[in-house]
Amino acid sequence: MNSITFQAGAGILNRELKVFGGFLAVFGLVFYLPVGVARFDNALQEGLALTKGYAREHVLLCLVPALFIAGGIGTFVSQASVMRYLGPKANPALAYGVASVSGAILAVCSCTVLPLFGGIWMRGAGLGPATAFLYSGPAINVLAVVLTARVLGLELGVARAIGAVSFSVIVGLVMHGVFRREEQAKAAAAAAMPAVAARRPLWQTVLFFGSMVGVLVFANWSPPAEPAGLGAAIHAWKWPLTGGFAAGLGLSLGLWFGFKWRELTLAAMPVGLLSLVFPHSPLAAFITGCAALAVLCARNEGEGREWLDATWTLGKQIFPLLLAGVFLSGILLGRPGHEGLMPSEWVSRSVGGNSLRANFFSSVVGAFMYFATLTEVPILQGLIGAGMGRGPALALLLAGPALSLPSMLVLRSILGTRKTIVYVALVVVMAALAGLAGGVWLK
Numbered sequence: 001m002n003s004i005t006f007q008a009g010a011g012i013l014n015r016e017l018k019v020f021g022g023f024l025a026v027f028g029l030v031f032y033l034p035v036g037v038a039r040f041d042n043a044l045q046e047g048l049a050l051t052k053g054y055a056r057e058h059v060l061l062c063l064v065p066a067l068f069i070a071g072g073i074g075t076f077v078s079q080a081s082v083m084r085y086l087g088p089k090a091n092p093a094l095a096y097g098v099a100s101v102s103g104a105i106l107a108v109c110s111c112t113v114l115p116l117f118g119g120i121w122m123r124g125a126g127l128g129p130a131t132a133f134l135y136s137g138p139a140i141n142v143l144a145v146v147l148t149a150r151v152l153g154l155e156l157g158v159a160r161a162i163g164a165v166s167f168s169v170i171v172g173l174v175m176h177g178v179f180r181r182e183e184q185a186k187a188a189a190a191a192a193m194p195a196v197a198a199r200r201p202l203w204q205t206v207l208f209f210g211s212m213v214g215v216l217v218f219a220n221w222s223p224p225a226e227p228a229g230l231g232a233a234i235h236a237w238k239w240p241l242t243g244g245f246a247a248g249l250g251l252s253l254g255l256w257f258g259f260k261w262r263e264l265t266l267a268a269m270p271v272g273l274l275s276l277v278f279p280h281s282p283l284a285a286f287i288t289g290c291a292a293l294a295v296l297c298a299r300n301e302g303e304g305r306e307w308l309d310a311t312w313t314l315g316k317q318i319f320p321l322l323l324a325g326v327f328l329s330g331i332l333l334g335r336p337g338h339e340g341l342m343p344s345e346w347v348s349r350s351v352g353g354n355s356l357r358a359n360f361f362s363s364v365v366g367a368f369m370y371f372a373t374l375t376e377v378p379i380l381q382g383l384i385g386a387g388m389g390r391g392p393a394l395a396l397l398l399a400g401p402a403l404s405l406p407s408m409l410v411l412r413s414i415l416g417t418r419k420t421i422v423y424v425a426l427v428v429v430m431a432a433l434a435g436l437a438g439g440v441w442l443k
Helices: 002-031 038-076 079-086 092-100 113-122 127-139 142-152 154-178 180-192 202-219 230-236 238-256 261-277 282-299 303-333 344-350 356-368 376-385 390-399 405-415 417-441
Strands: none
Touching (some): 038 113, 038 303, 079 092, 079 127, 092 127, 092 154, 113 127, 113 303, 127 154, 127 180, 127 417, 142 154, 142 376, 154 417, 230 238, 238 261, 261 282, 282 303, 344 356, 376 390
């Protein structure tokens, strides 16, 4: 009895000592903060500025629609369908083919792709195809590849396109191979599950998700480098196109998902009114539309409520980590054209030439820095002008858009520490080696 009491007391003491150690660590950090030092104060400002920019430019237009899509995957897409096309035992050519070209459709950043990845992963997608999708989503961006070719040169644009597509497949295959036993156990467990009949025909589900993807893509369509051409025409009509896909979403909800037409009409009225009254401020109508969709889901018992719950669950998991990661990234690396704690001249000095060290350094910096969609091109244009080698530039293009410190923090909460470390290491090492090889070809 005394032994049991002693062990219980020792356990309590150890736990309290850990708490006390945590208090001491936080107190020491706050006590010795270098407030008043110019670089530290500027880094804090950069962290806040980057977080503010992310909140304004990406949360409402990118992250919220992506969360609704991910929640819809968890609610409306059967696990059997995901396992058939992306599961561990799916046809490899089909699974990796679908995953590796997804970025051509989804022009999203490394953070926005996370809810979509989480949605297919939780529905049973194999680790290989899922991580291929995770990489390809932000990396294989047609707009970014075209902009790279126009601004940085055709050779660099072609090298980026080839590297991104091949990387997505290689990363997926290696991840599957490293965690093969877990994938086999997952496939066996899925095979033992009873088949569940689909609630509706596949074509209805495809049109439903197609409308949401259309909203995500066109609401975030960036202005092209030149004021003429198809990209410029789409940008000029981006909000009417977004509204058209939103109307298609409303029709699908009324026709196939049991939402009441009266409620859908009432929800659409303020959105349409705001778009007419404030045609040059479409964000008000967009926010109102997202809020109206959430209310409609809350009032729709069954699938609608399940959809909202799944979306909210992912939002709680992802959003705080993203904001914390963006803030920390801003403190360390600053924003484009602004310095954080790390002086930009360190980067410029370290990525000249085409050595392994320069390519590896470029790959690591790119992996930890946060790039909004398309911003990597003007950043690289400035770095190349400051003496950056074309090989390290390619390494940054292959690692930067697909990874960031915020995405790593969120990915760890979804996949766990081991899988996240292996995935990040794969991307960093492969990007550095591709930069080294590309630097020879791009001379």
